Amino acid sequence: MNFDENMSPFQNRACGFCHMPYAGFSGPIPSVNLTMVAYPGSFEFRAGKRTAQRYTYAPNFPVLNFNKTQQAFFGGNFWDSRATGYLLGSPDAEQAQHPPVDTQEHALPDTACIAFRLSTAVYRPLFETVWGTGSLDIKFPHETETICDTPGGASIFGTDTMPIKLTPEDRTIANNVFDHWGNSLDQFEASTDVSAFSSKFDEYLAFLAGVAGATNPMTPDEIAGYNLFKGKGNCNSCHLDGRSTAPTPPPPDGTAPNSTDTGVTASTAPLFTCFGSANLGLPLNPRDAIYYQNKPDFYGFTANPDGFGFRDLGLGSFLRGVAAPNPNSDWTQFAPTSDGQMQTSTARNVAMAPPACGSTEAPGPYFQKEFFHNGYIKSLKQLVHFYNTRDVYPFPVTSGHCPAGTIEKVNCWPMPEVKNNLDMTVGKLGLTDTEENQIVAFLQTLTDGFVTPYPDINTFTGTCTTCNPATDPNCSPSRQGNGSLIPTPPLPPCGSDICGVAPVPSPPIP
Amino acid sequence: MNKLLLKLAITATAGSLLSSNPVVAQPSPITSKTARVQITQGPEIELSKESLTIITWTSTNPGGTDEHFGVVHYGTDPNSLTETAKSHIRLNPSHSSTVFRVRLDDLKPGTTYYYTVGSMGSNGAADGTKSTIKQFTTTGEPQRAGR
Numbered sequence: 001m002n003f004d005e006n007m008s009p010f011q012n013r014a015c016g017f018c019h020m021p022y023a024g025f026s027g028p029i030p031s032v033n034l035t036m037v038a039y040p041g042s043f044e045f046r047a048g049k050r051t052a053q054r055y056t057y058a059p060n061f062p063v064l065n066f067n068k069t070q071q072a073f074f075g076g077n078f079w080d081s082r083a084t085g086y087l088l089g090s091p092d093a094e095q096a097q098h099p100p101v102d103t104q105e106h107a108l109p110d111t112a113c114i115a116f117r118l119s120t121a122v123y124r125p126l127f128e129t130v131w132g133t134g135s136l137d138i139k140f141p142h143e144t145e146t147i148c149d150t151p152g153g154a155s156i157f158g159t160d161t162m163p164i165k166l167t168p169e170d171r172t173i174a175n176n177v178f179d180h181w182g183n184s185l186d187q188f189e190a191s192t193d194v195s196a197f198s199s200k201f202d203e204y205l206a207f208l209a210g211v212a213g214a215t216n217p218m219t220p221d222e223i224a225g226y227n228l229f230k231g232k233g234n235c236n237s238c239h240l241d242g243r244s245t246a247p248t249p250p251p252p253d254g255t256a257p258n259s260t261d262t263g264v265t266a267s268t269a270p271l272f273t274c275f276g277s278a279n280l281g282l283p284l285n286p287r288d289a290i291y292y293q294n295k296p297d298f299y300g301f302t303a304n305p306d307g308f309g310f311r312d313l314g315l316g317s318f319l320r321g322v323a324a325p326n327p328n329s330d331w332t333q334f335a336p337t338s339d340g341q342m343q344t345s346t347a348r349n350v351a352m353a354p355p356a357c358g359s360t361e362a363p364g365p366y367f368q369k370e371f372f373h374n375g376y377i378k379s380l381k382q383l384v385h386f387y388n389t390r391d392v393y394p395f396p397v398t399s400g401h402c403p404a405g406t407i408e409k410v411n412c413w414p415m416p417e418v419k420n421n422l423d424m425t426v427g428k429l430g431l432t433d434t435e436e437n438q439i440v441a442f443l444q445t446l447t448d449g450f451v452t453p454y455p456d457i458n459t460f461t462g463t464c465t466t467c468n469p470a471t472d473p474n475c476s477p478s479r480q481g482n483g484s485l486i487p488t489p490p491l492p493p494c495g496s497d498i499c500g501v502a503p504v505p506s507p508p509i510p
Numbered sequence: 511m512n513k514l515l516l517k518l519a520i521t522a523t524a525g526s527l528l529s530s531n532p533v534v535a536q537p538s539p540i541t542s543k544t545a546r547v548q549i550t551q552g553p554e555i556e557l558s559k560e561s562l563t564i565i566t567w568t569s570t571n572p573g574g575t576d577e578h579f580g581v582v583h584y585g586t587d588p589n590s591l592t593e594t595a596k597s598h599i600r601l602n603p604s605h606s607s608t609v610f611r612v613r614l615d616d617l618k619p620g621t622t623y624y625y626t627v628g629s630m631g632s633n634g635a636a637d638g639t640k641s642t643i644k645q646f647t648t649t650g651e652p653q654r655a656g657r
Contacts, residue, residue: 070577071632230604237576237602274576278598391611396561424564424580424597424611428556 002185006117008042008106009151015099015185018052021456023369024349024448025055025194030368030465034484036289037375041105043151045297048104049290049304049312050079051370056448057346059092059190061085061275066331073315073334074275079342079373080314081277082324092189093182098324100181103153104290104303110164112174113148114181116140131180138170138177155300197269198452199348200445205268218445225442228435233387235439237425238278239347242270272347272446277315278423279340281390281416283399284311285376286488306495308488311418311509312374313498315341320501336506340418342373351380351444354460359444362480365464374417378481380443382409384436385478389413391427400487408485410478420505440477543574547637550607553627553644560650563614567627571608572637576601579632580610584625588643591624599629619650 001007003016018039020028027033032040038047063085064076077083077095085091099105100114108114118127119136128135147163150156157163166174188194200222206214218226229235230243286308294307304310316339317323319331326332353360353367360369361379371377376399377386386409393411395402402412416422431439448454467475474482493499494509552567565582572578578599583591597612610629617623626641 069633070575072577234602234605236604237600274600276577278600391557391564391613394557394559394562396559419615421598422613423600424613425600427611428564428566 001181002188004121006121007100007108007114009108009149010042013042013106015096019055020459021454022352022354022458022460024352027052027370028460030462033368033370033375034378034481035287037285037287037370038104038289042107043297043299046104046107046293046303047289048102049288049310050373051375053079053345054349055189055194056349057195057271058095059090059186059195060271061091063089063091066334072276073338076343080318080323081343082318084327086327088179088182090183090186093186096182096185097178101152103151103301107151107153109147109150109152109154109157110162111178112162112164112166112171115174115177116144116148118177130184135173135180136177138166138173141165151299153299153301193455196448196452196454198448198450198454200447200450203451204445217450219441221438221441222445225438225440228431228439229442232431232435233429233439234425238274238276238344239272240267240270240274241272242267273344275344277338277341277343279314279342279418279421280372280426281419281422282372282374282376283414284417284488284491285374286399286486287484288374306497307492309492309495311494311498313339313418313505314373316505317498322498322501333503335503337421339420339505339509341421347443348446349448350446352447354464355457356460357464361477363467363469363475365466367460368465368481379477380440381436381477384431384439385409386413387426388429388431388436398488398491400485407479408482418509420507420509543572547572547629547639549639549641553641555646556611558646558649560619560648561615563617563646563648564611565614565625565627566609566611568607568609569629569639571601571606572629573601574631574635574637575633576603577632579630580612581628581630582612582614582625584614584623586621586623588624588645591626617648618653619648620652622647
């Protein structure tokens with residue numbers, strides 16, 4: 001099902017179009033990652049607003065819950081946690097139910113289209129073996145084909161979310177099929193075909209545990225990077241590494257780069273996330289496709305009437321029911337303290353790339369990926385440098401307007417898109433250039449496919465990116481992607497449909 | 511409009527009946543609160559530009575909830591620190607000290623501010639840090655009265 005392009009009006013989009021194995025099942029097209037960030041949907045004049053997240057370890061996120069002690073949310077899927085898992089007991093299963101009917105993505109106009117397409121799929125017998133004989137027996141009206149060939153949001157549908165007129169019993173069956181769709185994809189993502197725990201770091205954990213035959217695979221730079229990850233970098237305060245809370249040598253400032261890990265295992269399968277959310281202060285990325293979809297398209301649908309007045313409030317928007325229905329009205333009050341917050345991704349597979357391309361870093365050949373929710377950051381080096389120096393080189397400008405004499409992403413960081421609830425754990429870590437590189441080296445040890453081959457890792461059919469440092473000043477990990485920077489236009493105020501919904505952001509967002 | 515709305519509206523009704531404490535993995539360990547939290551470095555101005563000031567200090571790890579806040583009370587009158595700035599910091603249980611950094615936006619240029627610092631857990635309980643009143647002056651030309 002993950003790779004079935006029939007799950008779209010124009011038979012051209014599967015989940016796999018935006019989520020391919022060689023990128024940890026995240027965004028697989030380098031030119032999209034470099035520029036528009038969000039992937040074109042089935043109707044290719046539309047695209048969403050954020051990067052495609054990795055499937056790997058997404059099933060491990062708990063059902064979204066508000067922890068009263070921590071006064072913070074944990075769990076859910078999507079950057080804004082809006083796939084809560086309330087109904088199916090699994091946020092990952094519910095995540096799979098959003099893109100099929102998202103106007104910007106697969107754009108099916110009715111959830112029953114999934115059952116319709118499955119009923120003619122070549123693998124229908126397999127679906128019925130798993131979910132039961134008769135599980136796809138629905139009497140579809142004759143106009144169903146025409147309806148499912150029209151993208152959602154088309155003006156002919158008006159506000160009707162169920163244009164396929166089924167009997168109540170058939171609608172129930174179709175809803176159950178849609179739930180089975182989510183559950184099946186969740187099981188796939190939880191399997192070792194996707195969430196493999198086969199990284200170099202996993203081999204290192206086996207070595208530390210004394211598993212027969214396991215050897216220490218880590219290089220000195222990787223160990224130094226790991227010690228910085230736990231120490232001066234303070235990365236494991238959110239990207240939990242499952243090691244003991246009593247490392248040696250003793251603090252005061254954590255673990256020195258050249259120390260030996262003699263701690264004990266606190267979690268046998270660390271996921272490198274706390275499952276929470278944070279506002280890291282990423283600048284607005286003016287190349288994001290969403291800003292440009294402010295006029296009616298061929299079907300009379302306008303994806304983003306606000307244009308550049310769109311601000312991504314992340315978790316805050318969801319809690320207000322703006323991004324998706326919020327199933328728990330007790331949570332709405334926490335929207336102002338959640339504005340700007342995006343999910344803490346698992347750091348696992350952040351560096352996964354097609355082996356033919358080597359890595360994610362210039363000069364390459366390399367595979368261009370997109371990082372964080374808005375793809376502003378284009379390399380792991382820039383990612384670590386951002387955490388390290390966001391507050392060392394802050395400028396009150398938007399992207400594309402760094403002052404003369406500075407280089408954006410090197411010694412100039414534009415201001416945050418959303419200043420509210422900014423996380424100050426990061427921003428000035430005091431890492432040297434070498435230490436940044438060591439943390440990058442450590443992140444690369446979190447890539448699955450070291451202990452055992454990662455299934456379908458060699459399915460990239462595109463061209464790896466190359467550049468020539470002698471002729472291209474942006475041909476380095478620090479500056480890759482800078483050739484694609486554009487000046488952010490003057491920004492109108494945040495749209496009232498985002499920033500004017502109660503409880504409104506505090507302080508107000510301009 | 512997301513076609514999931516009707517389905518999830520039904521979920522909303524069911525959801526409000528569910529407990530807000532489903533059984534889930536506990537991702538945030540809570541360390542014991544430190545009896546006496548002491549500032550070991552600072553507070554000092556990490557950054558002072560016309561539109562942005564960052565105040566930083568290091569203290570012994572206060573423990574308590576991992577979700578934590580650095581707090582600065584400030585004002586232009588040392589006897590009346592009426593403004594409050596609060597920034598989110600995530601504690602690291604394996605570190606014996608914690609760096610707090612608080613961001614103050616939209617201060618007036620060329621103005622002297624007085625401040626004290628402290629920290630608190632996510633439930634608002636103060637860590638009990640003792641801080642003397644300090645001061646700093648923002649860069650730039652002060653705005654003239656009446657402008």
